[in-house]
Amino acid sequence: MMNQEKIQELIVRSRREDMNAFSLLLSEFQPLVFRLAFRLLCNEDEAKDMVQETFVKVWLALDKYDAKARFSTWLYKIACNTCYDRLRSLRHSPLDNDAGHSCPTTISSDDNIELTVSNRQLKELILKYTSELSPQQRLIFTLRDIEELDVSEVQAITGFSSGIIKSTLYLARKYIRDKMNQIDTDL
Numbered sequence: 001m002m003n004q005e006k007i008q009e010l011i012v013r014s015r016r017e018d019m020n021a022f023s024l025l026l027s028e029f030q031p032l033v034f035r036l037a038f039r040l041l042c043n044e045d046e047a048k049d050m051v052q053e054t055f056v057k058v059w060l061a062l063d064k065y066d067a068k069a070r071f072s073t074w075l076y077k078i079a080c081n082t083c084y085d086r087l088r089s090l091r092h093s094p095l096d097n098d099a100g101h102s103c104p105t106t107i108s109s110d111d112n113i114e115l116t117v118s119n120r121q122l123k124e125l126i127l128k129y130t131s132e133l134s135p136q137q138r139l140i141f142t143l144r145d146i147e148e149l150d151v152s153e154v155q156a157i158t159g160f161s162s163g164i165i166k167s168t169l170y171l172a173r174k175y176i177r178d179k180m181n182q183i184d185t186d187l
Contacts, residue, residue, distance in 0.1 A: 002028050007071050015062050026055055032072065033079045039142050040083040041090075042131050050086060054079045069156075076149075077157045080139060087135035125183070129176045137172040144169055 002010075007028075013021030033054050037047035057078050065074055130138055130146075143154045144165070154165050 004070070008067055011062065011065060011067070011071065014059075022059060025058075029072070029075055030055070033075065036076065036079055036142070036147065037083050039146055040080075040087060040138060042127065046086065046090075050079070050083050054082050057082065073153060073156050076143075076153075077159075080143070080157050084135055084139050087138065091135060125180065126176060129179045130172075132179075133172050133175060137168055137175070140165055140168045141172040141176075145173070 007025070010021045010025045014025060030051060033051050034047055037050040037054075038044065041047050041050065054075070058075060061078070065071065130141060133141060139158065140154060140160070143149050143157060144151065149157070151162050151165055154160070155162055158165070160168070
């Protein structure tokens with residue numbers, strides 16, 4: 001991972017239209033943006049499109065970046081807004097169906113195969129139920145519980161108040177927990 005000083009240097013060079021510097025920024029942060037987009041959209045092609053769109057927006061808005069803020073937080077904000085807009089448009093699309101909402105999961109190998117299978121099934125269920133959340137709930141749940149960002153960073157990225165973040169997170173967790181409890185009673 002690059003240090004802040006190197007990142008700032010690349011930003012300054014990128015603002016001068018140094019494509020090599022921007023390419024280095026892109027290769028450093030592309031995995032982070034893809035992971036976030038994939039977790040939000042649960043579709044590899046959509047995630048790749050959102051990565052491209054995010055970095056186009058970053059390139060066009062580099063002069064608006066405030067060096068006092070962490071670049072990763074600013075980048076997360078752009079990526080989240082891009083994905084959030086896409087989530088809302090997919091939700092209202094007449095072509096929207098559940099077929100595109102299955103997120104593949106990978107679990108590292110473990111000595112206890114039963115535990116691994118159980119963890120994989122749990123992760124798949126959580127991702128399935130996450131895809132059923134509203135776009136706002138999915139965004140906040142992903143940033144806070146999956147990306148494990150602090151509430152203050154989620155606040156900086158989304159622009160939502162801590163109260164809205166906490167109440168939205170509560171509702172998202174409650175929805176997922178209720179769905180998980182339904183499975184237990186169905187067995």
